[in-house]
Amino acid sequence: MLNRRTIRIKIMQNLFAYAQCKDADLLLAHDLIEERFHPNLNSMEVQDKEMLRKKKKQAVQLFDKHMSGAAPSIEDEAIAKAIADATDLYEKSIKKDQVFLGKNILLEMEKLSSTYHSVIALMIAFADLAAAEKKEPHVNFANHPWIKSWRSNDELKKAILKENAGWDSKMDHVRSWYRERLKEDAAYKDFIAEKNPSEESQKNFIKHLARKVILGAGAINDYFEEQNIRWAEDRDIIKSMIDKTIKSFADGKTTLQKVSLNWEEDREFTEKLFHSAIELAPQYRHLIAKNTRNWEVDRLPLTDRVILEMAIAEMVHFPNIPVKVTINEYIELTKDYSTPKSRQFINGILDVISKAMKESGAVKKSGRGLIDNK
Numbered sequence: 001m002l003n004r005r006t007i008r009i010k011i012m013q014n015l016f017a018y019a020q021c022k023d024a025d026l027l028l029a030h031d032l033i034e035e036r037f038h039p040n041l042n043s044m045e046v047q048d049k050e051m052l053r054k055k056k057k058q059a060v061q062l063f064d065k066h067m068s069g070a071a072p073s074i075e076d077e078a079i080a081k082a083i084a085d086a087t088d089l090y091e092k093s094i095k096k097d098q099v100f101l102g103k104n105i106l107l108e109m110e111k112l113s114s115t116y117h118s119v120i121a122l123m124i125a126f127a128d129l130a131a132a133e134k135k136e137p138h139v140n141f142a143n144h145p146w147i148k149s150w151r152s153n154d155e156l157k158k159a160i161l162k163e164n165a166g167w168d169s170k171m172d173h174v175r176s177w178y179r180e181r182l183k184e185d186a187a188y189k190d191f192i193a194e195k196n197p198s199e200e201s202q203k204n205f206i207k208h209l210a211r212k213v214i215l216g217a218g219a220i221n222d223y224f225e226e227q228n229i230r231w232a233e234d235r236d237i238i239k240s241m242i243d244k245t246i247k248s249f250a251d252g253k254t255t256l257q258k259v260s261l262n263w264e265e266d267r268e269f270t271e272k273l274f275h276s277a278i279e280l281a282p283q284y285r286h287l288i289a290k291n292t293r294n295w296e297v298d299r300l301p302l303t304d305r306v307i308l309e310m311a312i313a314e315m316v317h318f319p320n321i322p323v324k325v326t327i328n329e330y331i332e333l334t335k336d337y338s339t340p341k342s343r344q345f346i347n348g349i350l351d352v353i354s355k356a357m358k359e360s361g362a363v364k365k366s367g368r369g370l371i372d373n374k
Helices: 004-036 049-067 077-131 145-151 154-163 168-182 186-193 199-214 219-227 231-247 263-278 282-290 302-317 323-337 342-360
Strands: none
Touching: 004 049, 004 077, 004 231, 004 263, 004 302, 004 323, 049 077, 077 145, 077 154, 077 168, 077 199, 077 231, 077 263, 145 199, 168 199, 168 219, 186 199, 199 219, 199 231, 219 231, 263 302, 282 302, 282 342, 302 323, 302 342, 323 342
16 A cells, blocks of 8 residues: 555656756756867868867856856857757756656556555466366366456456456467466465465465566566556555455455555645655755765765755645654655665764754644644
8 A cells, every 4th residue: 555655665666767857957957068069071161179169168067056046147159049048958958857757756656556566467367377277187277266256356456457457468478477477386286286275375386476476576576666666665565455355355256456545645745745846945955065074965875965955845835744754754754775874874963953944934734642842
């Protein structure tokens, strides 16, 4: 199931990508300026290459000053035009990246649902292949009660069809995995050899099939990883959803899990935090710099910078989330995604910054359970 930590991870990943896009967009702007001062090989006039080289160097320097917030005086019209065009290109490019990545977070969250249904569909496909076997007895699996409950679940059928989560077009993969991964699995051999397996045995096997055969190390897991660059994080969510589905079995039926219990609320949280972190006011970046031995913020490791900016944005723009909760959540992200020394560093910086922002009134918490933030 989606929880706020999972959402924060996905926002962090896309903010990291956004920072890399900004660097790439800056290089494109530099390239535009440099192209403006290349010698014109088609011109019949003699080209002053040294003058063009000097103008190109000056234009790049003035552009960088402009991007840092300064307002340099530019007298040369050609240089001024090149800088204006480069700035326009940069701003349009980062806006496009921002829109794309903002939507991408939501698409990644929605994709969890289709992957969850796809894993269940794969187990059904394996059982169908087992049912078609003639040489060996695979009845225990072919007629597995959990499989039967999924086969007859109309909600699941509709979801698989709508999300294109089935395996009909990928049966070459399924047959290969069935032969090489499932039929050679020791737990599978033991299960199909049982006479009248108990419900507990059936439950243990279907859990093993999902967690070890499909989502464990091996060819099937590799396939999902190739389809999803965030698979390392998403796999744990899918495992949790499958576990809950298996545990829900009663009276021949299972309850399908929802990726989000309140999609509108999760989407609002996601969009607000993503854009708040991107549009973080300059004074908060200065506050980070002030409390990092006056380092330039851009010199911090990118992951640490993203985590700090997200945490500050959350403190400022989400009055119903306690400051201590925010700090703890981002310390946990630091443990998993940054350097070994970053946890203590992030903890200390956020503690100092949160106190400074509460004293200045930048952070105002309201609602039940927030008395510890006064």
